Amino acid sequence: MYSSTNMSKMEKRKERSDNVIDSSMDVHDYAASASNECDYSTTPLPDTPSKPPAQKKGKILNSDELADSAIISTLSALINNRSDALEGMISANAIKIEELKQTIDFVCAEVKDLQKNVKDVNVRLKAQERLGGANETRISDLERYSRRWNLRLFGVPETYKENIRSEVIRVCGETYPEARSKYPDAVDSVHRLGKGGDNTRPRAIIMQFTSRVVRDALWKAAKKSQFLKNNNLRFAEDLTSSDRERRRILWPKVKEARAAGKSAYYIGARAFIDGIEISP
Structure with a gap:
């Protein structure tokens, strides 16, 4: 059981606590009323001391982390160097590409000029080919016309120091006797064709006439001449x-x-x- 002394102490403590609560309630009400009446602009506020922000302590890396950091730094430097080298190469190549483009443009212009020139040359060449073909036809016609004054004679034996013109006139007289008196004047030039030396086969003889009438009459008679057949002789056109x-x-x-x-x-x-x- 508690003693009377202890009981009195406890009662006193309770009494003091009740007084404190009552006083705080009174102060609260006073402060609430006083806050409406006080002018805070005239009452300076005390300075609040400020501390500088605390510096963060660096993290201490171990040996593996230091090695990885060194590798990363090396790779970064290598990548930067390679990047700089690539940029230089790209810049140099860009200049070369531009020069190459200019060269290609120049060459293309030259090729276009050449193509135009070739086209013009082809046009002129075709014109020349047509002209050449026409000239060739004309020359062939002229040659063919001039050869109509000639006849060839095959089968006359060759002799040493022969008088071939006299022999031809004799053969012509035997082939077409009707013009015998005309042959000395009608037969102009006579000679053998090709090089001599082959005694197995006599060379052909070409005759040029001054009269187409005599030549054509002899040629017509030669087709049915028995004299030519008997002597193995033959006339032919030139x-x-x-x-x-x-x-x-x-x-x-x-x-x-x-x-x-x-x-x-x-x-x-x-x-x-x-x-x-x-x-x-």
């Missing part, structure tokens, strides 16, 4: 190389037609069978 080649190609058809009893003959380089012209 053809151009192209006409001779065309006749050579047509000869098999002419020969076949003659063997079949048909009328086959030549007029110049043209071949006819029963009056119808044949083609190669």
Whole structure:
């Protein structure tokens, strides 16, 4: 049990606490009323001391972290160096590409000019080809016309120091006697063709006439001359190389037609069978 002394102490403490509560309530009310009446602008506030912000302590790296950091720094420096080198190369290549582009543009312009020149040359060349073809045809016609004054004679034996013109006039007189008196004047120039030295086969003789009438009459009579057949002699037209080649190609058809009893003959380089012209 508690003693009377202790009881009195506890009662006193309780009493003091109640007084404190009552006084605080009174102060609160006073402060609330006083706050409405006080002018804080005239009452300076005390300075609040400020502390500088505390510095953060650096983290202490261990050996592995230091090695990784060194590797990263090395790689970063290497990447920067490579990047700088690539930028330099790109810049240099850009200059070279621009120069190359200018060169290509120049070459393209030159090519266009050349193409135009080639086109003009082709046009002129085609014109020259047409003109050349026309001139070739004209020359061939002139040559063919001039050769119509000639005849070739095959089969006359060659002799030493022969008088070939006298022998030709004799053969012509035997082939077509009607113009015998005209041959000395009608037969102009006579000579053998090719080089001598081959005694197995006599060279052909070419004759140039001054009269187409005498020449044509002799040529017509030679086709049916018995004298020529008996002496293995033969007259032929003096053809151009192209006409001779065309006749050579047509000869098999002419020969076949003659063997079949048909009328086959030549007029110049043209071949006819029963009056119808044949083609190669």
